[in-house]
Amino acid sequence: MPEPSLLALIPAYNEEARIEPVLRAYAHFFAQNYSGPFQLVVVLNGCKDNTLGVVQRVARDFPSISWLDFPAPIGKGGALIEGLKLAGKADLIGYVDADGATPPRAYLELVKKIGAADCVIGSRWLPGAVIHQSQTGNRQFASRVFHFIVQSLFWMNIRDTQCGAKVMKRAVAEKVHPALCIADMAFDINLLYSIQRAGFKILEVPTEWTDQVGSKVTLARSSLTMLLSVIRVRLIYSPFYKLLRPLRPLEAWVYKKLRAPQPLAGAVEQTRAEA
């Protein structure tokens, strides 16, 4: 029996220098090793470099590669919120970083485990994970602090919410999509928490990871933005959320100061209406 159809999104922000070998490796590997239909959709957001030209050039060599280009800086979350709208096109939809931190074979391992769950996420912190190059000390420290905050706020019991490799069944993406509103790197928390709340099962599996040079994350600013965003997600699911509406302009101002992509307000209203 052929494997289910798979659509993998790659959010890309100024990735002209890193993305080409990754696209080639994924397209090649999945053509050779995956029997189901496979599509790779690069979602460009706010790129100021020639990522688009690079993606277009590689796409000429691989029919499995296409792209969506959003000229506005809508963030990794914004790009994935847009990309997940394509869920109807495949049985499984997921995403992976543009820099090749997750090799194609490790991504395929996640995909193969989906039978037992609704969503499978790669973990760098579970026993069995293979880390070829770890994140910098500062990054690891920030990551552990972030993990502690996320665990205290959401009790999801997920060891690594931030690994860039995730895959879910179509029905899961379609069900939670209206609840997605976080545009920055805390998008993953937004996604995982809505998946758990909707009653779906998330399976966390040890993965393979090579931290790559050229990270687009500016630690101080990204940490503050992510902190603000996880608090925001927590509040959305609290009874007080409506009372906080007058603070919206202040919130918009803070995101702007942090040069972070604004959360989508509309989607939040939908979540409340559904809840």
Ligand SMILES: Nc1nc2c(ncn2[C@@H]2O[C@H](COP(=O)(O)OP(=O)(O)O)[C@@H](O)[C@H]2O)c(=O)[nH]1
């Ligand atoms: N930092 C950042 N990354 C983005 C953005 N939009 C998409 N991405 C993608 O998010 C992924 C992870 O980014 P990266 O810089 O590798 O983060 P790191 O590996 O966690 O240091 C890459 O595929 C980026 O291209 C954005 O607005 N900011």
Ligand SMILES: [Mg+2]
């Ligand atoms: Mg990276």
